[in-house]
Amino acid sequence: MCPGKRMEQPSPDVLHYKDKELVSSLLLQLNHLRKERILTDVVLCCGDTELACHRNVLVSSSPYFHAMFCSSFQESVQPRVVLRGMPPEVLSTVVDYVYTGAANITADLALPLMQAASMLQYGRLFEACSAFLQTQLGAENCLDMLRLAEALHCGSLRERAREVTARCFPAVAASDDFPEISLAELTDVLGDDRLCAGEEQVFETVLAWVRHNAPARSGALHGLFSKLRLRHVHPTYLVQFMAGEPLVRASPLCLELIEAAQRLLFSIGAAPCPSVIDDMWDSPRREACHEALVLVGGRKNGQQTSREALLFDEVTQQWQSLAKLPVRLYRASYACVQGVLYVLGGLVVSTGSRVGTPSDAVYTLSLKTNQWRAAEPMLAPHYAHQSVSHMHFLFTLGGLAVDGQLSGTVERYNTMFNQWETMAPMPSPVLHPAVAAHDQRIYVIGGEDAEQNPVRMIQVYHMARNLWCKIETRMVKNVCAPAAVIDDKIYIVGGYTRRTIAYDTKANRFVKCESMKDRRMHHSATAINNKLYVTGGRYINNHDVIKDSDGFDCYDPESDAWSSKGKLPYRLFDHGSVPLIGVSAGKSFTS
Known part of the structure; x- marks a missing residue:
């Protein structure tokens, strides 16, 4: 070359x-x-x-x-x-x-x-x-399109028409064509998990369809009735309207479903679900029933006790203002039952005053009305206490009484019959424990005694037996740390520490989780969609100075990792946070 x-x-x-x-x-x-x-x-x-x-x-x-x-x-x-x-x-x-x-x-x-x-x-x-x-597609033509899609075997149009039918269900059910749909079509619609309507409205729609041609359709009521998610029907409606409906009472199979649901709703120590209601009781919520995070009360921007109530919608990732509390309440307790938020007791704080008066008042808020109402007051005033819910019952535990003394009192409120009653007191009264309800038991974990010493103990209350037991453990040393339940684990977050631990109620052991970024206390924690949301509180910075927080963080148990969800609209501590269920009907929650 x-x-x-x-x-x-x-x-x-x-x-x-x-x-x-x-x-x-x-x-x-x-x-x-x-x-x-x-x-x-x-x-x-x-x-x-x-x-x-x-x-x-x-x-x-x-x-x-x-x-x-x-x-x-x-x-x-x-x-x-x-x-x-x-x-x-x-x-x-x-x-x-x-x-x-x-x-x-x-x-x-x-x-x-x-x-x-x-x-x-x-x-x-x-x-x-x-x-x-x-x-x-719209509410006025989605049923026709659904039939067309079935006739032409068009899967994409059928799926989209079903989605619109579910999303616009109230308008579709009110249309002139709806009473003429076939049993198969109605059954298919009611079985869709995306249906945007409350179970009460679904029941009324079924009744209207049957009444349109009662002689021919009465026999189909049981099959349609079994599509209802009775778990999400308010007990008052179940007893006063559904159980008393003549068409339902004429159907032995419908009555069997009603009676099974009543046993589950009204008995804390209920027997296992009969097979007739198993699938319906355990079925997932409809897509319309969004579980949203609601914050209420607390100390706002380090100044005064807040009357604000805020809702975080995961779909829009936005905070929305709800109706304000009727009064300023500090160190109240918070819980939700059947989509209704309860604010119990606390100190009534007058504008410009830092001294509050202990209260026995109970206020409720429903997303359906966005209005506060007064409920039956507690048996005695309490503040700095805890509240949890189970079925249609509310339990308030401990806190401070009118004389400022630490109390071990337990009261139970039956939301169905609007009655309070005294239950067995806590063996060891504690202040600022982590409290959670799971599997017919209430777990009171840690806290501090009257001398402000940490209590290394788990106190367990069995609801059906009205009995307490105590479990001594060196793993517990939490004060001002909230708790939330995911699956069979109670997650305890912070409390003058960064530590996050999970108590496995089945195995009776603690599991260490990924720690938070800051040492946090007087914050709140709520479980929504199998994730833990931690809001506000107070934290200790690198110079050991206590600061108010507007943090909004999320913990995912599957990945054992924390992530930031941004900021709260303002700094907040000693507030309440609950997972509140509302029917969106295809739209955002009321702001």
Whole structure:
């Protein structure tokens, strides 16, 4: 090889050439030939419309035409082929699509064009019509579209129509067409987990449908009734309306479901679920029942006790203001039952005053009305106490009495019958423990005694037996640390420390979790959708100075990791946070 010269690359044996312009222009040329009737060999007819075409183009574009022209059918040799039942404008659109790959789909044309595309086996045109019809869906036509999708075996349109039907259920149920839907259609709609309606409204809709033709439809009531999620029906409605409805009382199977639900709702020590209600009782909530985080009360921006109530919607990732508390309450307790927020006791604080008066008052807030109401007061005033809920019961535990002395009192409130009663007191009264309810038991973990010494103990209250037991453990040393339950574990977060631990109630042991970023106390923790949300509180910075927090953090047990959810609208501590269930009906919560 000569110096300074590069080796030449060997010449290829084959050049793979592809003329892209030929492929793109071929259909245009064929369409020009069609319009000029050059080399056309068949005429497609419908009504007065006649369109000359090339058999080979039609055969290449559709299995339908392939079978027609490449078999022993008589159309294979006929110069004219009549396509019956097809509007002329639809045939013109189909032929234009075959020769150009383009079609103008309008509201008037979409349905017959989709039917033609289905018959002639133009799959992509069929899906294009489906996509267009999906954009036109609303409460007024979703049932018709659902039937169309079933008739044409169009999965994409059927799924979208079902979604709109579920999302717009109140409007759909109020439409003139709804009473005429079939039993199969109604059963399918009621079984959709995305249904945006409360169970009470679903029940009323079922009754209206049955009453529309009671002689023929009464026998279907049980099957429809079994689609209700009775777990999410308020006990008052269940007893006073559902159980008293004549159509329900005339059905032994419906009564069996009602009685099983009543036993589960009204008895703390209920027997295992009968098979008749198993699936319904354990079924997941409907998509409409969003579990939202609600913050209420507390000390705002380190100044005064707040009357604010805030709701965080995970869908929009936004905070929304709810109705303000009627009075300023400091160191109250908070719980929720059947989608209703309860604020119990606390110190009533007058504007400009730092001294409060112990209260026995109970206030409730429902997302349905966004209005505060007064409920039956507690048996005695309490503040710095704890409250938890189970079924339709509320329990308040401990705290400080009117004389400022540490109390071990336990009171139970029956929200169904609006009654308070005294239960067995705590063996060892404690202040600022971590409290959680799980599996018919209340766990009071740690806290401090009257001399402000940490209590290394778990106190367990058995609801059905009204009995307490104590478990001594060196793993417990928490004060002003909230608790929340996920699965069978009680998560205890912070309390003058960064530590997060989980108490496994089944194994009776503690599991260490990833620690928080800051030492936190007087904060709040709530479990929503199997994640732990920690809000506000006070923290100790690197200079050992206590600061108020506007932090909003999330702990995921699956990954054992913390993440920030941003900031609260203001700094907040000694507040309440609860997971409150509301029916969104396809819209955001009321702000």
